[in-house]
Amino acid sequence: MFRRLQLGLASCALAACTPTAEQAAPDLAWQDILAEQGLAATEVYLADQAGTADKDFLLGGIQFLRASESIMQVRYQNSSTPLALLPGMRNALPANPDAVFDPAFLETAMTEALEHLARAEASLERATGHELAVEFPLDAIWFDVNANGTREEWESGLAVMADLNASPAPDFDGLVRFDAADAHWLKAYVHVMSGMAEMTLATDPTPAIRTVYESRREMDALGQVEGMFLDNETIDTIAAVLLTLRGTPDRSRTRAAHAHFKSMIAENRAFWSAIMEETDNDREWLPNPQQSSAFGVVVDEEMAAGWQAVLAEIEAVLNGDALVPYWRLENTFGAETGVGVNVAKFLQDPGDMDIILWLHGAGAAPYLERGKLAQLDAWDRFARMTGGDSLMFAAWFN
DSSP states (O other): OHHHHHHHHHHTTTOOOOOOGGGTGGGHHHHHHHHHHOHHHHHHHHHTSOOOHHHHHHHHHHHHHHHHHHHHHHHHHHOOOOOTTSTTOOSOOOOOTTOOOOTTHHHHHHHHHHHHHHHHHHHHHHHTTSOOEEEEEGGGOBOOTTOSSSOOGGGBHHHHHHHTTOOOOTTOOSEEEEEHHHHHHHHHHHHHHHHHHHHHHHTOOHHHHHHHHHHHHHHHHHSOOOOTTSOHHHHHHHHHHHHHTSSOOOHHHHHHHHHHHHHHHHHHHHHHHHHTTOOOOSSBSSOOTTSOBTTOOOOOHHHHHHHHHHHHHHHHHHHTSSBEEOTTSTTOTTOSEEEEEOHHHHHHSOOOOOHHHHHHTTTTGGGEEEEEBOOSHHHHHHHHHTTTOHHHHHHHHO
């Protein structure tokens, strides 16, 4: 089951949708365009088509994929090193012999991604609330990572899935069918990715990366740089992160991220409400307890309810109704009430993120309050229900 779930999760960065079987014949052109010319040409083609729920959902899916493609293109132009905590930067890329590193690469990648995600959000907004039935053959997807307009084998969607350690189940035919509920699911993912991009840009990472990069070049010019306990790339990354966290984030971006994360909760809840009312059972992307997943993964009643409890806990933190325990205050971890950090207050009016200030408490002090504390009970129960695959299911459920 774990391998099938990996396939489904990798596909969340790959799958979009297609017309219904009844509509397929006149709409084959977009599939050919996607397979031969790529995502950008497909977006242009679909944007010119009549605005139906199916087409808007498909367009939103393609625009979502373009966000991932643009991030990989910027990475390929600069550095293929994976950055697991950032959207679109987990998978490894082949080395680019012509790469020229730009300290602004992260800012460029996230800015371009947000432009694609904003268009995806608008397209999906038009599709939400309407009946739709669309499917997609995963082998039609490819990412023009090297931006040469030609499909390379390593750029195919299936190759990217393989790089993420996902492999199809023997009985999986490569087709996933999406319906009205999945519009909410995809919108939730757009909001998650947008929120992460906004938080990255809020910290203005370029100056820190430039400082580390230029100083490293100066050291390299003087002799062999030794990493001692850690390799040089890890040391550079840690230094860049610590420098980036110094100072006050951009308030407009942290507020935008906060809004995206809250919208993710709302869309995810709408998805689960809609999917629980479904009675069909046809290659479902994420099934209700009476349906079967296209990947053969089972979601039972207890698991679905457990995820709702996790969402409620996250929502309480985002609303400021639950506080995150702070390590320097006694009797907070595991207690129902106590003193903790009001995350909502921080995202609305952020202060200095210097890690030293937060370890000491000076950074956390303006956001410390007494009240209900966030609990791990819901997550622990969900972890037990999913048999140790809780992180994978959480990413799939978003």
